[in-house]
Amino acid sequence: MTSPKPSHFIQDIVDEDLKTQRWQGRVHTRFPPEPNGYLHIGHSKSICLNFGLARANGGLFNLRFDDTNPAKEDQEYVDSIIADVKWLGGDFGDRLFFASDYFEQMYAFAVQLVKKGKAYVCDLNAEQMREHRGTFEKPGIDSPFRNRTVEENLDLLGRMRAGEFADGAKTLRAKIDMASGNINLRDPVMYRIIRAHHHRTGDKWCIYPSYDWAHGLEDSLEKITHSICTLEFENHRPLYDWFLNELGVYHPQQIEFARLNLNYTVMSKRKLLALVNEKHVRGWDDPRMPTISALRRRGCTPEALWKFNEEVGVTRINSVIDVGRLENAMRDDLGKRAPRRMAVLKPLKVVLENYPEGQVEEFEASNHPEDASMGTRKVQFSRELYIDADDFMVDPPKKFFRLGPGREVRLKVAGYFITCKDVVKNAAGEVVELICTVDLATKGGEAPDGRKVKGTIHWVSAPHAVNAEVRLFDRLFVAENPDAEGKDYKELLNPHSLVVLADAKLEPALAHAKISEGVQFERVGYFCADLDSKPGALVFNRTVTLKDSWAKVAAKSE
RNA sequence: UGGGGCGUCGUCUAAUGGUAGGACAUCAGACUUUGACUCUGAGUAUCCAGGUUCGAGCCCUGGCGCCCCAGCCA
Numbered sequence: 001m002t003s004p005k006p007s008h009f010i011q012d013i014v015d016e017d018l019k020t021q022r023w024q025g026r027v028h029t030r031f032p033p034e035p036n037g038y039l040h041i042g043h044s045k046s047i048c049l050n051f052g053l054a055r056a057n058g059g060l061f062n063l064r065f066d067d068t069n070p071a072k073e074d075q076e077y078v079d080s081i082i083a084d085v086k087w088l089g090g091d092f093g094d095r096l097f098f099a100s101d102y103f104e105q106m107y108a109f110a111v112q113l114v115k116k117g118k119a120y121v122c123d124l125n126a127e128q129m130r131e132h133r134g135t136f137e138k139p140g141i142d143s144p145f146r147n148r149t150v151e152e153n154l155d156l157l158g159r160m161r162a163g164e165f166a167d168g169a170k171t172l173r174a175k176i177d178m179a180s181g182n183i184n185l186r187d188p189v190m191y192r193i194i195r196a197h198h199h200r201t202g203d204k205w206c207i208y209p210s211y212d213w214a215h216g217l218e219d220s221l222e223k224i225t226h227s228i229c230t231l232e233f234e235n236h237r238p239l240y241d242w243f244l245n246e247l248g249v250y251h252p253q254q255i256e257f258a259r260l261n262l263n264y265t266v267m268s269k270r271k272l273l274a275l276v277n278e279k280h281v282r283g284w285d286d287p288r289m290p291t292i293s294a295l296r297r298r299g300c301t302p303e304a305l306w307k308f309n310e311e312v313g314v315t316r317i318n319s320v321i322d323v324g325r326l327e328n329a330m331r332d333d334l335g336k337r338a339p340r341r342m343a344v345l346k347p348l349k350v351v352l353e354n355y356p357e358g359q360v361e362e363f364e365a366s367n368h369p370e371d372a373s374m375g376t377r378k379v380q381f382s383r384e385l386y387i388d389a390d391d392f393m394v395d396p397p398k399k400f401f402r403l404g405p406g407r408e409v410r411l412k413v414a415g416y417f418i419t420c421k422d423v424v425k426n427a428a429g430e431v432v433e434l435i436c437t438v439d440l441a442t443k444g445g446e447a448p449d450g451r452k453v454k455g456t457i458h459w460v461s462a463p464h465a466v467n468a469e470v471r472l473f474d475r476l477f478v479a480e481n482p483d484a485e486g487k488d489y490k491e492l493l494n495p496h497s498l499v500v501l502a503d504a505k506l507e508p509a510l511a512h513a514k515i516s517e518g519v520q521f522e523r524v525g526y527f528c529a530d531l532d533s534k535p536g537a538l539v540f541n542r543t544v545t546l547k548d549s550w551a552k553v554a555a556k557s558e
Numbered sequence: 559u560g561g562g563g564c565g566u567c568g569u570c571u572a573a574u575g576g577u578a579g580g581a582c583a584u585c586a587g588a589c590u591u592u593g594a595c596u597c598u599g600a601g602u603a604u605c606c607a608g609g610u611u612c613g614a615g616c617c618c619u620g621g622c623g624c625c626c627c628a629g630c631c632a
Contacts, residue, residue, distance in 0.1 A: 007572090008571095032632095033632095034631090034632055036631090036632080066632070068631095068632080069631065069632075071631090072631075072632090125630090126629080126630055129629095129630075130628075130629085133628060134560095134628075135560085135628055136559080136560045136561075136627080136628065137559070137560055138560085138628095139560085140628090167630090168630065170630095171630055173630095180560095180561080181560050181561035181562085182560090182561050182562075182627080183560090183561075183627055183628050184561095184627070185561095186628085189629090189630050191630085192630035193630080194630080208630095210629090210630070210631085210632090211631070211632045212632090215632085231562095231563070231564090231625080231626070232625090232626050232627075232632095233626095233632095234562060234563065234626080234627095235561075235562055235563090235626065235627050236627090237562095238562095256563085258564090258625095263569095269632095311570080311571090311581065311582080312570060312571080313570070313571050313572090315564095315570090315571075316563075316564065317564060317565075317570090317571090318563095318564070318565095318624075318625055318626090319569080319570060319571090320569080320570090321569075321570065322568095322569055322570080322582075322583075324569090324582070324583070325569080325570075325581090325582060325583090328581095328582065328583090331594090331595095335594080335595065336595095340592080369590095369591090369592080369594095369595080370595070370596090399593095401593065402593090410591060411591085412591060412592070413591075414591095415591065444591090445591050446591095453591095454593095455593080456590090456591045456592070456593095457592090458592075520592085520594085522592050522594085523592045523593080523594070524592090546592075546593095546594050546595095547593090547594065547595090548593070548594085549593050549594090550593045551593090552593095553593080
């Protein structure tokens with residue numbers, strides 16, 4: 001099964017490899033997350049890249065958990081990651097793997113290196129090791145344990161595994177070059193002693209492989225052809241090459257690309273975890289988070305995420321993508337697939353004084369203006385309506401094409417033109433009701449006398465309206481780059497990132513909206529029923545607003 | 559200032575020695591029973607300085623700027 005080929009430098013490499021038969025025509029990629037947090041949009045780029053490459057080139061794709069540090073990992077994260085990869089469409093077939101499944105094999109490889117005199121057990125503690133490592137300008141110095149005999153190293157390694165030494169007391173190190181300009185090559189740690197319960201291997205091991213030791217082995221064992229990773233691992237490539245060459249095993253090609261950065265958010269798992277733990281958000285899937293689960297809950301579709309990732313491309317250039325690009329991708333996708341509905345977020349009562357009391361008309365409304373196959377639904381009309389407070393101004397400027405005292409607008413779907421005759425205010429001077437007249441001859445949307453109206457607004461029949469809570473989300477941070485030096489990112493949280501409207505009025509068709517399924521509230525934005533939504537207690541999330549050129553005009557005139 | 563990487567419109571991204579193109583954003587207009595969608599048009603870029611060449615974003619030299627690396631994290 002193949003799909004249209006992506007166009008970027010990694011596909012170019014794959015093309016070349018296919019042409020030269022470098023991997024006998026195979027393309028085999030993988031997504032290798034550590035289960036220490038939820039996946040975010042940056043990971044979606046990696047998934048789309050890796051799975052996209054496999055799919056487009058008739059290859060295979062593995063999902064492999066890099067679970068080499070039991071202290072930080074958890075089954076909850078494994079579950080969420082699997083769900084997210086599947087939701088994105090990443091098809092790993094039966095190729096769900098865990099680094100921990102290879103622990104025994106990795107240990108055997110380590111023994112092999114020890115026997116070759118290429119690895120040794122070191123008694124230096126963490127602080128001493130740091131001192132021996134040197135600095136950027138200064139070469140490191142050899143560990144006093146660097147020249148232990150093979151026999152002694154073998155014995156010590158066996159006893160490390162057997163649990164004879166305390167946590168941190170010893171490490172197994174590769175014997176490479178303490179003077180290397182590349183600090184990763186200054187005798188890196190391969191095994192450390194950690195007595196922590198592992199979510200899969202339990203208490204079987206008390207030594208755990210370091211990422212640098214394990215990662216290349218995992219790709220080798222799985223016969224990955226193209227080991228795609230982010231730029232910061234380029235410095236590690238010589239180390240992986242060294243391990244694989246010394247071992248004489250299958251050697252994938254590592255290719256680095258620039259990770260995805262988005263403005264107005266943070267992307268580090270550490271910071272996201274802190275936002276969750278400190279309750280700045282309601283959880284990993286709070287729709288304001290940049291996580292995949294949050295995006296899903298908010299109403300983003302996998303297709304929108306794929307489109308977004310295709311649009312931003314794959315390069316080696318560090319860049320920051322404007323969230324507007326993501327919002328645009330969501331609008332684009334939802335614009336095609338979301339059925340149209342009418343919903344009033346901030347209700348303002350309208351009474352049509354010349355419309356018969358008790359009369360109800362039913363209109364057949366199109367579910368999508370450009371796609372008749374999406375069908376129609378019935379919408380009730382009556383003497384009392386709700387319109388959005390934003391569609392009325394007591395003293396509107398000339399360019400405001402909506403309702404104001406004496407002004408006439410058309411009502412969407414019904415077509416009726418209504419004119420505002422009177423404004424009812426409460427004791428505080430707030431507008432609470434509009435008295436309007438309706439021109440019955442304009443039913444359907446055209447005036448027999450040929451007069452035009454500039455605006456068409458949405459509405460909901462008051463006696464038929466369904467109540468709902470609507471959650472409006474905005475960017476989580478007020479700063480483009482909350483990571484930027486100088487301030488604590490938590491001081492840059494947007495206090496208005498969540499606005500809850502408790503009293504929205506929806507057309508009845510919305511009462512049975514399926515969770516997460518996108519709908520367009522006409523003239524307002526794309527929404528979906530939230531996980532919290534229940535019959536009789538509806539909750540909707542705003543996925544993304546519609547573009548709003550009036551907002552621009554209004555902002556400018558201020 | 560050791561090692562590695564990267565500099566193209568505001569933001570992403572093409573152009574692999576031959577007209578600097580596209581997307582998003584912006585501005586102007588058309589259309590509109592969504593101030594949406596769609597359509598039309600406009601402006602805006604090769605980090606700098608030399609060199610090679612008929613011709614350089616691309617090759618060479620020298621600068622400048624940004625990112626990554628001194629975890630027993632990944």
